[in-house]
Amino acid sequence: MGRKITLLDNTKKNLTKDEIEDRKAAERLAGDGFVEIQITAPNHLNPIAKQEYKRVVQDIQKLPLRNLDRAVLENYCLWYSIFKETSKKLNDEGMTIQEDGVSFEHPLVKTLEKATKNIKATASELGLTVDSRLRLYLPKKEKEKDDLFGKFG
Template sequence: MSKKFKVLDSNKKNFTKNEIAERKEAENLAGDGLEPMQVTPPKHLNPVAKYEYKRIIKDVQKLPLRNLDRAMLESYCLWYSVFKEASRKLSEQGITITDEDGNYIEHPMVRTLEKATKNIRSTASELGLTVDSRLRIYIPKENEKKKTLKDVFG
């Protein structure tokens, strides 16, 4: 499996002129010329997922995401709705329940909440919805100052 593709401006590797041209072309093709993200939420989403889709779509459209990325955005919204439902149930029922022997055990929704949180974090990062992932997209590589022997050895 290959490494994740980094935007040319934030990549620290030294590229040849041909590699730079190829990467720029790949970045343009990845973000331009493709159908923009659908503004309305898909009908198959539940009401909470639709609400989340509507809440973030204007900001998502500012990112280099296109309609091809919609499945990932839908996944994020669905996991968000699972997170909300699990949170609601846990606040109503508590994080511990009693088993048939009267012992306190962890509520099964705790694991569901943990899984939803993990998947939200993962999909949000893939979509550029986290600060770190946006920084990787937009912060250009700093021009490194060439060090002279005097700089290194004083």
């Protein structure tokens, strides 16, 4: 596995003309004929998840995501709402609980950690991070077989 891909404008690597063309052409691959993602938030989401859906869906339309990916987006929004609600509760109640003079970590801390992990995973799948957007756009190249004749002509 190689290094993470950087934006074409930010790369310090000397790219070949073919590599530059591939990176420029990557966005054109988004038009694939599938139904575009639903703009309105689904009714079954809670208010926080609906708000996050509305915030994210406008920018997601620029990515090659389609209605087939809606379940992942809904999952992301649900975990975001869990994260936000849990954070609010922990701010109100504190990170530790006192029982019989002994301090324990609040059980919601584990919920917050799980929500954070799931947000990161689903955000990466959806292209909400720079690295994941680059992976979505760049075409995969087939490796040519290395043989002695090809190397030495």
